[in-house]
Amino acid sequence: MSLRSKLSDLSTLPGLPRLPGMAGLSRLRSTIRDAATVARSLGSGVDEAQQPPPPEESQVVLRDVPSSAHVRAVSPPPRAVEHVDKLPPEVLRAPSEIAYDWDYSARRAELRTLYEKSKDLMWNARTDLDWSIDVDPEDQIVADAFNPIFGTDIWRRLDKKTEVPRLRRHIASYILSNFLHGEQGALMATSQIVASSPTTDSKLYASAQVFDEARHVEAYDRYLTTKIGLIYPPSKHLKQLLDTVLTDSRWDFKFLGMQILVEGVALGAFGVIHQTAQEPLIKRITQLIMQDEARHVAFGVMSLRGHYEGMTGSELRDREEFIIESSRLLRDRFLAQEVWETVGLPQAECEQAALNSPMMQLFRKLLFSKIVPNVKRLGLLTPRVRRGFEELEVIEYESWEASA
Ligand SMILES: [Fe+2]
Ligand SMILES: [Fe+2]
Numbered sequence: 001m002s003l004r005s006k007l008s009d010l011s012t013l014p015g016l017p018r019l020p021g022m023a024g025l026s027r028l029r030s031t032i033r034d035a036a037t038v039a040r041s042l043g044s045g046v047d048e049a050q051q052p053p054p055p056e057e058s059q060v061v062l063r064d065v066p067s068s069a070h071v072r073a074v075s076p077p078p079r080a081v082e083h084v085d086k087l088p089p090e091v092l093r094a095p096s097e098i099a100y101d102w103d104y105s106a107r108r109a110e111l112r113t114l115y116e117k118s119k120d121l122m123w124n125a126r127t128d129l130d131w132s133i134d135v136d137p138e139d140q141i142v143a144d145a146f147n148p149i150f151g152t153d154i155w156r157r158l159d160k161k162t163e164v165p166r167l168r169r170h171i172a173s174y175i176l177s178n179f180l181h182g183e184q185g186a187l188m189a190t191s192q193i194v195a196s197s198p199t200t201d202s203k204l205y206a207s208a209q210v211f212d213e214a215r216h217v218e219a220y221d222r223y224l225t226t227k228i229g230l231i232y233p234p235s236k237h238l239k240q241l242l243d244t245v246l247t248d249s250r251w252d253f254k255f256l257g258m259q260i261l262v263e264g265v266a267l268g269a270f271g272v273i274h275q276t277a278q279e280p281l282i283k284r285i286t287q288l289i290m291q292d293e294a295r296h297v298a299f300g301v302m303s304l305r306g307h308y309e310g311m312t313g314s315e316l317r318d319r320e321e322f323i324i325e326s327s328r329l330l331r332d333r334f335l336a337q338e339v340w341e342t343v344g345l346p347q348a349e350c351e352q353a354a355l356n357s358p359m360m361q362l363f364r365k366l367l368f369s370k371i372v373p374n375v376k377r378l379g380l381l382t383p384r385v386r387r388g389f390e391e392l393e394v395i396e397y398e399s400w401e402a403s404a
Contacts, residue, residue: 082230084173084342095249099198110302111201114295118208123288125219133281135227138165141172143276146363148336148354154345167343173230174339175273176282180220181234182262185242186296187213189258196251197303205299212292219285227281232338237329244322252307256319257326259300260374265330267293268367301374308379316382323375324388331364331392368394373401 106112135141147167149155158164190213193206224231234242245257267290274286308319340350354360372389375381376398381389389395 080229081225084230084232084338086231087233092243092247094192094247096192097196097249097251099196101198101200101203104200106201107199108201108302111205111299114299114302115201115205115208118205118212118292118295121291122208122211123215125215125222128288129219129284130281131222131226133279135223135279135281137169137172137228137230139279140168141228141277141279141282142168142175142273143278144168145359146272146276147171148334148357148360149345149350150357150359152353152357154349154353163343167339167345169228169230170232170339170343171336173224173228174232174235174336175269175334176220176224176228177232178235178238178333179266179269180217180224180231182238182242182266183213183216183220185238185246186258186263187217189242189245189254190296192246193251193254196254202299202303209292209296209299212296216289216292219289223282223285235333235338237333241326241329244326252304252319253322255300255303256322259296260304260378261323261326261330261371263293263296263300264371264374265333265367267297267370269334272363272366297370297374301377304378317384319380320382320384320388323380323385327368327371327388327392327394330367334360334364334367365394368392369397369400372397373399 144150144164147155148171155164158167187210190206190209194203194210197203197206233239241257241262245254245262248254248257270286270290270293274283274290277283277286308316311319335351335354337347337351339345340347368389372381372394375385375389381398386395389398
């Protein structure tokens, strides 16, 4: 199946926003077609003849758990794992409120529905994924079109047999490592929400989300360690945002930062990866995680609805600045600055190429297609935030249908 038809297949595109009516649908189709056209015009067709070889015979069978008909507990032997600038363990001080709720009755029906859905749709990263699939980390796990320097003079100068495959592995690792670190941040932020949210309804749902995030950490970590064998540290942009969300004592900043902004961007990125990935295991991992993340964003919207009505002055100003600054950090997170130096490519030239790449420009804009409508839905698309989104050139998404 071609990249164009994959991108055009809206029925399997839960990571991108639903649009109102036919007009909205055709706009999304045309945006996705644009992405596919750009990819194709850049010559990004993936060689479909290059399928991964079948799994090796020497597979390790996990015997410490009960097996069932659907259990796939086989895996190739682990690769040696390389780390790029591995960070040491770190402890942050995070003042936080702990809220009891002695009323256990259901008062928010929609949160209880979301909680039930979470339990019904839980999956197991160990048994519901086919870890026996052999992955070539130097093939296009992430389509070349999403390499920030794809199609540039620097790309053309690379040796196609040695340097391109090496760069592919590093870019895939960079993107997936940042997903992994984002998942750790989500795991901890959601555990804070369990403790600090004021109602049993939200505590129960948040606890289900904690377990979702644990499985996301598990799945990305296992993929990176056993299939790619290379892990990058968090990008400085992501780390700065996670630190802010986790150490701010105001509960709504955790929802706003994690559920609306970080997870909103993640949904957009997962959607593109899911649609364009050629490697079946990462495609399936991304699909399962996206189903969970859509609920997480919905939880954020439900929890914050009405919270900002009537908020004025410095309190509102704090939220506005947080949204604008966080959006900048998230947009710049995908420029892969850390990769160029690591692989020995000219830093400034690669950064400029990434900024100029039409595919990356489209990709970085699409990341905001959930954030902007959700911020508007929460009543936070104030004149100041609007100006911020205009500067980021993402205000066009304000009329798209919000997530929930
Ligand atoms: Fe997650
Ligand atoms: Fe999440």
